Amino acid sequence: MSRYTGPKTRINRRFGMAIFPANKAYERRAYLPGIHGQKLRRKVSDYSLGLNEKQKLRHLYGLTEKQFHLIFEKVKRRKGVTGEIFLQVLEMRLDSVVYLAGFAKTRRAARQMVNHGHIRVNGHKVDIASYICHASDCVDVYGSDASRHLVMRSLEDTRYRTVPAWMHVDAGALACQIHRVPARDEVSHGINVQIIVEFYSR
Secondary structure: OOOOOOOHHHHHHHHOOOOOOOOHHHHHOOOOOOOOOOOOOOOOOHHHHHHHHHHHHHHHHOOOHHHHHHHHHHHOOOOOOHHHHHHHHHHOEHHHHHHHOOOOOOHHHHHHHHHOOOEEEOOEEOOOOOOEOOOOOEEEEOOOHHHHHHHHHHHHHOOOOOOOOOEEEEOOOOEEEEOOOOOHHHOOOOOOHHHHHHHHOO
16 A cells, blocks of 8 residues: 655644654754745645645545545535545544554554554454444454554553543453544544535535
8 A cells, every 4th residue: 555655744844733743853843844944935825725734634644645535535425514524434444543542653553553454343354444434343453462562562652642532442452442433523633624625626
């Protein structure tokens, strides 16, 4: 699966937010990248505003443009508020659930864990990161003792991360129970998803 392998700090500086885990370089230079980054003032058009919001959300979930657009095309055919459903589908992806449960430190690590066959859904091994979970699904860790120890260390490192109210994590059993689909206000990344909907509807 293709993924972004370029400089992460540059992306954080480009959009002015910690899309990837922030480091000291980002904290020291929290302005636009490039030699003129501190003084550069770009004119923001409606198109560039929509493009920036789309790119923020796409990088946040680690998706390619094609993957991101395909998800949107499927979502817009559903009944309901497109932006809200779009965020819910992204959040309910298996790699996202594994990350939010604290089984992995980053979304990229969560995707790798799923792809390597260390995750089960309702007792069945699932190695597709884009698998969409549903309410009442149980996600747990399946693999060698080394894999389980790795997840236990990740849970220790992420113990201060707030677990979403729509899921429950049993650290002892290395399992996560999904109670319901997240509400719109529970999926807040500081990104205006309505602008993204309008951008794709142009």
